[in-house]
Amino acid sequence: MKDYRVKELSWLSFNARLLQEAQDLQVPLFDRIKFLGIYSSNLDEFFEVRIATLKRLSTLGKKAIEIIKFDPKKILPELEQIIRSQQIDFNTCYNRIIEELKENHIHIINEKEVNQNQSAFLLDYFIREVRHRIFPIIISSNSPVPVLKDKAIYLLVRLRSKNDKKKEKYSIIHIPSDVLPRFVELPSDNNERYIIFLDDIIRFGLDKIFYMFGYPDIEAYDIKITRDAELDIEDDFSTSIYAKISESLRKRESGIPVRIGFDSSIPSEMLSFILKKMKIKKTATLIPGGRYHNSRDFINFPNLFNRPASKIGDRQPIKRIDPGKGMMTIVEKKDKLLHFPYQSFSTIIDILREASIDPAVQSIKITLYRLAKNSNVINALINAKKNGKKVTVVIEIQARFDEESNIHWANVLKQEGIKVIPGIPGLKIHSKICLITKKCQGKNLKKICLIGTGNFNEFTANIYTDHYLITSKKDICDEVDLVFDFLDKPFKNIDCKKLLVSPFNMKKNIMKLIDAEANAAKRGLPSGIKIKVNNLTDPDVINHLYLANKAGVKTQLLVRGMFSLIPGVPGLSENIVAKGIVDKYLEHSRVFIFQNKGDEICYISSADLMTRNLENRIEIASPIVSKELVKELVDIFDLSWKDNVKARLLDKNLLNNYYRNDKESCRSQIEIQKYLNRN
Secondary structure (H helix, E strand, O other), X not given: OOOEOOHHHHHHHHHHHHHHHXXXXXOOHHHHHHHHHHHHHHHHHHHHHHHHHHHHHHHHOHHHHHHHXXXXXXXXXXXXXXXXXXXXXXXXXXXXXHHHHHHOOEEEOOXXXXXXXXXXXXXXXXXXXXXXXXXXXXXXXXOOOOOOOOOOEEEEEEEEOOOOOOOEEEEEEEOOOOOOOOEEEEEEEOOEEEEEEHHHHHHHOHHHHOHHHXXXXXXXXXXXXXXXXXXXXXXXXXXXXXXXXXXXXXXXXXXXXXXXXXXXXXXXXXXXXXXXXXXXXXXXXXXXXXXXXXXHHXXXXXXXXXXXXXXXXXXXXXXXXXXXXXXXXXXXXXXXXXXXXXXXXXHHXXXXXXXXXXXXXXXXXXXXXXXXXXXXXXXXXXXXXXXXXXXXXXXXXXXXXXXXXHHHHHHHHHHOOOEEXXXXXXXXXXXXXXXXXXXXXXXXXXXXXXXXXXXXXOOHHHOEEEEEEEEOOHHHHHHHHHHHHHHHOOOOOOOOOOOEEEOOOHHHXXXXXXXXXXXXXXXXXXXXXEEEEXXXXXXXXXXXXXXXXXXXXXXXXXXXXXXXXXXXXXXXXXXXXXXXXOOOOEXXXXXXXXXXXXXXXXXXXXXXXXXXXXXXXXXXXXXXXXXXXXXXXXXXXXXXXXXXXXXXXXXXXXXXXXXXXXXXXXXXXXXXXXXXXXX
């Protein structure tokens, strides 16, 4: 494994880059608080999925090494050590931000620091909003501890008599941050603003909850459980996929604990008591932290600043498609590329709305993976059905952490009479495609398709960078139709000449394109590879990139997250340079560009270069045929590559050093916005 990096190590390096943004004094303070939340949210998912999986595999012995090519028992301690080190950096960053908030006249205080006026406010708020949502569980020496929800926060409470310390009771209280704001603003004082955690509001009112016991000494500490979130779905074909997913979601709440976070100031006997009562196994990771947990809630920290959060340039709706004209008619004449979030996702909604009322449109087919909470995409599809269109929706109900939401949307669509395909056993449907079929003169049909790198989701389109191709080219549209036929009636091969479709021909063709660059380099012809993905971990693809390196191919890699290739190693990867960009928007687009002896070949894709994407999912990569649009994507990639403000070098040691040079400052997300506005 010396030529490959364990992907979990590279993922922690990516999360460290997010923490760097929280530490960067050049980033507006409000945005830095948000980055603390994003870092914490990511770490939750890392434990739920990656750590949980490795701990499962560690029970398999040598078989695990055969599966993942390394020993999970050896890597787990290394991962936990990195996490503990990052936790120290996180706490240092958090404390510094607290001090900077004070400098901005914003104070985070606890229940013991409130003044008389604030105390009266808290008492009223506690009685009016909080108390009726608090349902303590009393834990005796004989009673079991109820199952604590995954990622929820609890207060472990101890009630004691001052005269007899042995006379005590324990209780668990769920902090209802799912229905109440985690941060509450208190009455201001001389232009100073004050924030208190919901945790401390509950601490403030503990004596109003436990008054009947008469114990004057009450103390409470945060505790949080992170559980194994992988769903176990049995191959029981007599049970519907909806029922199996729903049952697995219920089991997720009681999954094996993989991390226990707790207030480091908790008395040792209290911690030992709850761990023993919960029968926590030694395999769970114990993470001591500060007074508060679930730091992901900082994503929703109230904006109390005089200035708004930072923005990237002037975002404007796309100008190349006039909303006063028929968009599908325009696209029939010329391919279009949309670039989110620099351009407006409303263009996608407008196309779907136009299709829903156009009398010439016969059918709409679409794949959905993650949807906005209040989805206009769903509204447009329902409207199309009501207007007599044939609507088919492929909705992946196994989209991790969106299973419940997607089951809800599937039921909504079915109630409207829309044909819903709920996925394929063993193959997640991760492609982002939509096909609109129109009837033209006589019996002729005209097709328009949308192929993207990100979800049909108007919320994430505001914060994720993605590309969408809109084309009416017959060969591409016909192959998109073939994919929909497969999704409707699976278990047959798809023979596509234009599209790259996993698990059928994508991996094979990507490796062929890499090899073609190597052959060109050997012959002294122009060669080069530019790849932008979220994750690059597939060993076969990496091997082909190493071989291309030996042939002299210059390879530029923009990788956001997991990255198993090791660049810059003489004789192995000295011609490969990799960078990662972390900025205001989440870098999410996937682009593959091959020099092709001077006649560049370009694809946009829903797939990362991971084995799961290339072999176990339905993914689509579409060629960009228009030379004008190829240039546009190359220009955007090159602007990202020039970034010397927010880019980090992904070197063999994962040091996360910023990429710097003596050239003019280039913050790529700002420069891309300017470029698109000019064009």
